[in-house]
Amino acid sequence: xxNGLEHLPPDPILGLSLAFRDDSNPDKVDLGVGVYKDExxxxxxxxxxKEAERRFLEQENSKAYIxxxxxxxxxxxxxxxxxxxxxPAMTADRVRTVLAPxxxxxxxxxxxxxxxxxxxxxIWVSDPTWANHIPLLGSAGVDLQxxxxxxxxxxxxxxxxxLAALAQATAGDVVLLHGCxxxxxxxxxxxxxxxxxxxxxxxxxxxxxxxxxxxxxGDGMEQDAxxxxxxxxxxxxxxxxxxxxxxxxxxxxxxxxxxxxxxSPADAAKAQSHxxxxxxxxxxxxxxxxxxxxxxxxxxxxxxxxxxxxxxAMCARMKELRNLLVTKLADNDAPRDFSFIAGQKGMFSxxxxxxxxxxxLRDEYSIYIVGSSRINVAGISHANIDYLANAIVKVLKT
Numbered sequence: 274x275x276n277g278l279e280h281l282p283p284d285p286i287l288g289l290s291l292a293f294r295d296d297s298n299p300d301k302v303d304l305g306v307g308v309y310k311d312e313x314x315x316x317x318x319x320x321x322x323k324e325a326e327r328r329f330l331e332q333e334n335s336k337a338y339i340x341x342x343x344x345x346x347x348x349x350x351x352x353x354x355x356x357x358x359x360x361p362a363m364t365a366d367r368v369r370t371v372l373a374p375x376x377x378x379x380x381x382x383x384x385x386x387x388x389x390x391x392x393x394x395x396i397w398v399s400d401p402t403w404a405n406h407i408p409l410l411g412s413a414g415v416d417l418q419x420x421x422x423x424x425x426x427x428x429x430x431x432x433x434x435x436l437a438a439l440a441q442a443t444a445g446d447v448v449l450l451h452g453c454x455x456x457x458x459x460x461x462x463x464x465x466x467x468x469x470x471x472x473x474x475x476x477x478x479x480x481x482x483x484x485x486x487x488x489x490x491g492d493g494m495e496q497d498a499x500x501x502x503x504x505x506x507x508x509x510x511x512x513x514x515x516x517x518x519x520x521x522x523x524x525x526x527x528x529x530x531x532x533x534x535x536x537s538p539a540d541a542a543k544a545q546s547h548x549x550x551x552x553x554x555x556x557x558x559x560x561x562x563x564x565x566x567x568x569x570x571x572x573x574x575x576x577x578x579x580x581x582x583x584x585x586a587m588c589a590r591m592k593e594l595r596n597l598l599v600t601k602l603a604d605n606d607a608p609r610d611f612s613f614i615a616g617q618k619g620m621f622s623x624x625x626x627x628x629x630x631x632x633x634l635r636d637e638y639s640i641y642i643v644g645s646s647r648i649n650v651a652g653i654s655h656a657n658i659d660y661l662a663n664a665i666v667k668v669l670k671t
Contacts, residue, residue: 454619
């Protein structure tokens with residue numbers, strides 16, 4: 274059976290992580306894999322999640338399947354976290370949720386819903402976008418079209434070119450948007466741009482499909498939900514794929530959600546029934562552990578405050594590191610301006626260096642960066658930033 278297969282190379286980012294693990298250089302720096310790290314380089318468990326897990330394990334009495342739509346406490350909590358208290362779409366009963374195996378699972382079953390609802394629908398995807406968006410969505414058999422978003426040379430978002438590309442979309446087309454902390458470039462729409470985009474999409478009858486994987490890591494939990502809430506208020510249909518991997522630290526628990534905002538309660542209920550049906554044909558039942566833990570945190574006021582404070586501290590740390598990296602590069606007399614990094618949001622930015630320079634950073638300095646020059650800002654620390662900045666400048670100058 275397997276004789277005709279060709280051996281596939283490892284995933285570029287996961288392969289980078291393995292190479293970093295095996296590197297004996299004590300000064301090595303991992304800026305590749307997209308997980309949050311603290312100053313010691315550890316991806317620790319969020320304190321509120323630790324306490325929620327302790328409580329949950331004390332009272333857990335079954336490993337039976339849960340309802341396919343998910344854990345009620347989690348579903349209720351995540352709805353309010355994303356849409357806010359008493360959002361008009363919620364009070365009109367036009368919103369439904371389905372628990373999914375992480376943000377990736379949420380993206381995939383939503384793509385299946387799009388394909389089933391309107392087989393000829395195109396999904397417009399930003400250029401650049403998260404590397405796994407294309408294979409995830411494409412595996413559902415949908416037609417993917419790129420739209421301009423970011424200029425690597427200037428390190429800026431190209432909003433006019435974005436609108437010009439989306440002017441080619443037709444009514445009913447879906448536009449995949451990063452809700453905040455764009456992966457991989459870190460360049461986010463500001464509020465004026467979200468407002469313009471909402472009017473533009475309403476006028477063209479386009480459907481927003483918002484990937485919200487980093488809520489709380491940009492400007493704050495409430496601020497980062499601005500685009501989602503605006504779209505849900507201004508447009509009749511909105512799709513949201515959310516993830517608890519980053520802000521709850523539930524990476525391996527695979528906890529995410531699909532939110533469907535429809536024109537009517539009946540349409541929302543129909544969409545939810547198809548999402549669960551699609552999920553049934555793919556993975557049957559959702560993982561529950563992470564959703565139980567996040568649900569406990571979201572429903573307990575003290576735990577929720579502890580969690581929000583911890584996420585705010587992560588956000589503040591990444592902002593500090595961005596500013597510090599820009600300063601250190603300038604202090605080392607970098608031959609180009611990196612100030613754009615300080616104005617970006619979340620975990621990621623492009624350095625804007627060549628693949629050859631990326632390879633030199635790895636081979637000569639044990640600094641591990643994705644070939645596109647995307648860096649994980651959270652992998653920087655006060656202990657390694659001088660070494661990192663010095664190495665980048667040396668590679669740029671020689």
